[in-house]
Each structure stands twice: as C-alpha cells, then as structure tokens.
Amino acid sequence: MSWASATPPGTQPGYVSYAHAATAYTPVAVRQGFGQPYTLQPQYAAYANTTNPPPAPAAPPAEPQQQQQKIDWPDKVRSYVQRSFESKNMLPDVSREEMEAKLKETISHAKDAGIMYTTDWDSMPLPQMLVRTQRAALLEAQQRATTQMLAASWPSPASAAASTEPPARATNHHNSKKRKSSDFSESDPSTGNPWRSNKKLLSLSDRISQPPGLDKHILHQTLDLLKKKWRKENNYNYICDQFKSLRQDLTVQRIKNEFTVSVYEIHARIALEKGDLGEYNQCQTQLRALYASGIKGNAVEFKAYRILYFIHTANRTALNDAIADLTTADKEERAIKHALEVRSALALGNYHRFFQLYLDVPNMGAYLMDMFVKRERLAALANMCKAYKPDFKLRFITEELAFESDAEAAQFIIDHNGQHLLVEREDSIIFLAGNAKQLFETARADAHRRVDLKGQI
C-alpha cells in the first residue's frame, strides 16, 4: 500500500503544513513513494495571508502582479532569483511551485514597496527558506490552539501504559493461533488530532522552534490513534513511519517515562509481527536502556524476546550478556524460563525438546522462533540422518520437528531436494534416513552460515 492511499487528501487539513522534511538529522530513509504533490489548500492560504511570521520580511499580503511590465531588474535581484533555482538550494519539503510563488511574492513586494534597490538581496533568505519559516510559525500557532482546546477535556493518559499488559496466552498450537500485536492494546479509540495524526518525521530544526513538552496529551492521543489505525488498516509501512515520528518526538522532547516505554513496546511488537527485525532491534535496544533506568514496563516479556533474538542472530557474546543481565527472579518468569530452555535445548542439540518449546511460546516469541525454526529443522534432520538407519516413517519427522501435517513435512523435504528419500510402503510414507546424511548436512551448514542480520549494527 502506498503512503498516499492511507491518507485521503482533503481529510487532513494540517497534513500539508507539516509535509515531510528530510534533512541531516532524520536517521531513516525518506520514503520514495510519497508522491502527493504539494498544493496550497484554501485554509492554508488563508492562514498564510493573515499570519505574520516575524523573521520573514516579505510577509504582508501582496496582490498578484496582473501584468508584467518591462523592468530593468538589478543584478542583485537576478542573482537572487538564480540562486533560488539552483538545485543545491532546493529543499525536499518545499515544492518548486511553492517556491516560485513565494519568490514572485517577495520580489513584487519589494518592487511595490520601492525597496528593490535598497534591499540586501545577498543576505535575503531564499524563498524556499521563507516558506519553511512561515510553516513553522503557522504550526506553532495551530498547536497552541489545539493544546488549549484539549487541555480542558483530555482524560488522564495513564491508561496507555496499562493497556499494553499482555493477557495470558493460549497455547500456540502450531501456528494456528499466534498472538497479534494488536491483542495487546485495548480498544479506546479517540478522535485523534487531525494535524498530528499524519505526520512524517521532522527535521530537528523544524522541531526546535516548539517549546518542549508542549503536546504531551497529543502524543498520548497519537498513540491511541495509531493503535486503532493498526488494528483497522494493518498498513505496516505507514504505521512504522508514524511510530518513528512519535519516537522522535519523545526523544527530542526528552520524554523518558512509562509512556515512552509503551510506545517502544508497541512498536517492537508490531515490528515483530511483521518480521521487521531491524526496527524491532532498535526498539529493543532502547527498551533495554529504558528498563535499566528504572522505568516500568513489560521488562520480562522483552527480556525473553531479547534472548530469542540473540539465538536467532547466533550472537554468542550478546547472549552471554543477556543471561548475565537476568536476576534470579527473572529466571523464574515463564517467558524467560522458556527462552532459556530454548537456548539450552539448542546448545545441546536436543531438537526434541526444542520443537516442544516451539509449540508453546509465551507472548509473541513464536514470531521470533519462526525466524530460526527452519534452520533448526535442517540441523535436526542432519542429526537424525546420521544417527538413524535404515529408515523410519515420515510421521516421526512430523512429530519430532513440529510440522503441522505429514504433507508439510514432506514438502519441507522436497523443498530441499529430498523427494527421492520418500517412498510409500504399505499404508505409510517412509523416509530413507540412512541415505540422506550428506544432503541435509550440506543444507544445515548452509543455513547456519548465513544469519540474516537485518538492521543489526
């Protein structure tokens, strides 16, 4: 789904004023598909004409020049115009049309006011800069208005943290009933703040003009809105960007409290559900730091994920550190106990135990285990093929390696070029283990060699 489809034009009046800015600060890649042309919407235009942004000298409304007389433009103005069009001066968040309009406005204002020759065109900010400044000022004004409006009616935000408490999880019989990240949040939809809800990451310079802590309520409101949107639309790319933007706000405003934790937790769960390990890992790193500074959250749940994650990435040193971090009380927690058992089973090559643990994972750990279950199945098969002679029923593999059905197990073997190892005998399918040693040993070695470290630094 593209970005644009998630945000029907016209429904989000504030969206325009905030369009995405990509400057040196933002650590994420700018989405390329953000194709909506920037157009002045009526309310913005109205605003722009009445607001008087202090730093912009060209603010007073100017009548559009009806006819272009022949004027001898001074050289300074010419070079100013030239500079405005230089590609290195273009700003990604200011469209060309907009810049041109502003340029026209500026110059005609200077002409009308008769200051064309007296203005210091060399130090005059370029039109694109003027547009930006004006937007920031507008935003601030709007925000102030919103906050005042909300201040009176907004309920306590405490519910946000509580709502993420994971309920006990039903056993995950195969992958039939995996938990969704959306299970974690109760539904408390709110109307949402229209201008805030569809914001892309901002540059720091835009943000700095805003007094810190201004929109705490709005942040809470945004989180609720995002949760709702995630449940309804399930558009990961969109939601991920929104969460990043929210996280950035928290960072810039230096908010480190339980709300921060819940934002990271929810984002981490969503990323897990979508298999976006890079994003998940970022959240996990932050969460670890946040928990370490004594902020409450679902530390146990995430400590368990962390262990599973390091099993997946086969990062032995980090795994050792993760274990060293655990307290005695931690080790009694079901989720952590489970993760530790998974680790121990793998370390000892006890695939039987491993796959039993795979069938019963607390919280959303199954999404993590899915990442390496294929690898471990190959390891187990390599193991079995060396140890068993001459053959055994396919059913044995289905049971030992936790496949959902014989068909799935057979498919797995066929996928690894093992069709010749399956023969039908009497009423069951037999797996010729004794002949498969080399095949699965090679597959195992391959699978263990490359661990996909998306987003791992």
Next chain:
Amino acid sequence: MDSLIKEFRAAYAGQLGNDLARTLTPDVPNNAAQLISVWESGNSQSVKDDLKFLFVRDKSARLNMSSEEAVGWQEIYYSYWKALGEILAAEGLRKSRVKTSWTSVYEAWKELASQIIRGYTNHEFENWTIPCLYVAGKYMRLYAMRADAERGSNGDEMVTNFQDDFDPETEKHKSLEDCARQLNRIFNLCLSDRAPLSESRKWGIYYAINLLFKTYFKLNSAALSKNVLRVLSAGRGDMPDFESFPKSQQVTFKYYEGVLAFLEENYEEAERHLTLAWLLCHKGATRNMELILTYLIPCHLLTTHTLPSAKLLAPFPRLQALFLKLATAIKKGDLRGFHQALQEGEDEFVKRRIYLTLERGRDIALRNLLRKVFIAGGFIEGAEGGAQVRRTRIPVAEFAAAIRMSGGQDIDTDEVECLLANMIYKNLMKGYIAHERGFVVLSKNGAFPGTGV
C-alpha cells in the same frame, strides 16, 4: 622539580628507558612524599620558567639533545606537574585540601599522554624512551576507570543528547571509552614507525595492544580487539619476532588472543594460544595462571574431552570451587549432579563467559553414562562359537532407564532417541539407531571413541 630533572638527566645520559619512565610515574602509595615535594616546588609560572631554564638555557647538563627534543621534554614535565596537582588533590594529599574529581585527573593525565605522543611525532624522541609511553597508557587507563566509577557513584545526571539512541552503558564508561581512543593512538604510533627495527617504536606495540585489550574487555566490547589483531597480522612481516618481546607481554598477549578465540568458539585455536601463555607464565604469578586455566580447562574439555586433575587444581582454590564439582559429575556420568553444579556456578560462569562452553560438558557426562550402560550389558557369545564379544545391540529402553535414573526426572523415549542421535552425530558414540525396532546398534570396535571400549 630540580631533583626530578636530575633523575631525568641521569636516565637520559645512560639511555635507561625504565629509569626515565620512573620520573613520570605517579606512584602515590609508595612515593607520596617525593610527589608532594615535586608539586610544591612552585606555582604554574615558576615551574614553567624553571623547566625552560633546565631544558633550554642550562648548558651545564650537556645532554646530547636537540633543542627540538628539549622543548618536547619541557612540555611533558610541565604537563606532568599539572597532572600531579590533580592527582594529589584527588587523593586528598594537597596541603590546601583542594577538591577535584577523578575526571579532571583523567583529563590532565590525558594531556600528558598527548604530550608524550607528540614527543615522538614532533620532537624526535628515540625508541629507548618508550617506557614513558607505557606509563602514560597504564595510568591513563587506571584514572579513566576511577573517573567512571566516581561519576557512577555520584549518580551524576546523564549528559543529555538528542540522539534517537541513547545508551546508559556508554555514559557509564565515558572516560574509559575515551581512553580506548587514546590508547589506540599509542598503538598506531608504535605501529606506523618505519625506522629500522633497532630504533623502532614497534617494540612498544605489544604493551600498547595489551592495554587496549584490557580496556576493550572492560568495556564489554571485546570484539573490537579483533581489529587490533587484524592490523597486527597485516603488518606481521616487518615486526620484531614475537619471542624477542618481554615474556610478561607475550603471556598477556597470548592470554587475550586465546580468550578471543574462545569467545568465538574457536576452541582449537584458543587452546593453542592459552597453552603457550600457560607455558610462558611466570611460576609465581598465581593469579595469571588461574586466569589462563579458567579458559584453558573448558577448552580442553571440549577439544579432548579430558578433565583437570586434582593435582593441577591443587594450588588454585578458586578454580577448585569453580570446576571440581562439575568435573566430578562429568566423570561419574551423573546428569543431575552436573545440572546442579552448573546451576550453582551459573553466576560465576556467566561472568567469566564460560557458562555456554561448560554447558556442553553435559555431552561428556552423558557419554560416560551411556558407556556404563554399554559395559553393564556384558558379553555375548561370539558368532560361530568365537570368542566372547560385547553386546552391541542395546534396547533404547535400557539407555532411557539409565538417563531417568541419573537425571532424576522422567523423559520420553523420543527424547532419549534424540539424545542418542546427538551422541552419534557428534562422534561421541559410534553406531546407529533402528527406530522402528527400538534398539541401538553400536560399533563392534570403539563404540565410544577414545575411551577404550
């Protein structure tokens, strides 16, 4: 200050690197009085003037030193004097009872280290003076750790940053992280010297590397040491022979090289390095031997499946506490005992990063247990009336019974088969499992390789 410079001149005239380094050693516990007197020999301006006189104008010394070099030393002693002031203040030994922080001590000492480095890059210092670099590096690391510890205990607010990622770990080790960068400069200073070996600073390289290793390990970023090793092996050709470095440096280096290989589960390489360190280690250096053994023993367990003898462990009570119980359980094939010993020692093992390795000792314990089952199976008549042979067809149920007894908990047959499969896969046991018929067929010769049966 005069007396200090007198010592300097004597050391310089004789080209005695260690003596020279001693004049820059702030050994407070053993040498407080002298250090105080150096500090009290003047104020900032007078010390500066004194040093200028002593190094530049005083012709009586007749040291064979270029004026460039003299300026270098003059700067160094001035920085040293300033650092001393901070050190003494931090130790509470200044008359005025001025307070300072270890962070300032660290900064002052870092300045001195920079001056010394500059001595080599800009002031033509010769290579016999490298012990000065050692002192600079050694104390820089110590002060960095004290600075971090002090800030930690004061609970100082974290420096705010606007990064999306913040990490209290890095804040906690701010000085030491910085120290690692400075040590890296020293390392590169030694590495990049192109002078002929007899005059090269390359002789300082292992000291610098060892300091870097210590620092990286402390910072929990042992992996960074790998870069050092890579650089080192790239320039191995123009390096002096490893054997010609002081033994103490060789031992430390080999130890860290071994531990690094150990952490990467490269046990054979680890064993090679650690064994070398073990053999070179001074017999009186009990603590160092203990450290080496901490890693060498688990290594040995995995590579050769052998356990430390009581005699080996005898001089090291700490190692006995660490390994003895585990070793006994492995020897007896006592699964429950092994589990208990592993759990009891878990914190220690994890701290030393040997837990994950020792855990694999369970395989050996299990092997020993299964071997007992095999032996208990006794002999059967050989084919066609031949000599008696061991019974090699053993029901899985027998192994299962043994594992249940030894492990103290129930276990289903499939899991037992899984464990047996592992034994075979890892070459600890030779034979195969006949699943449908429910027994194991062991090899007639050498069912348990390396154990005599």
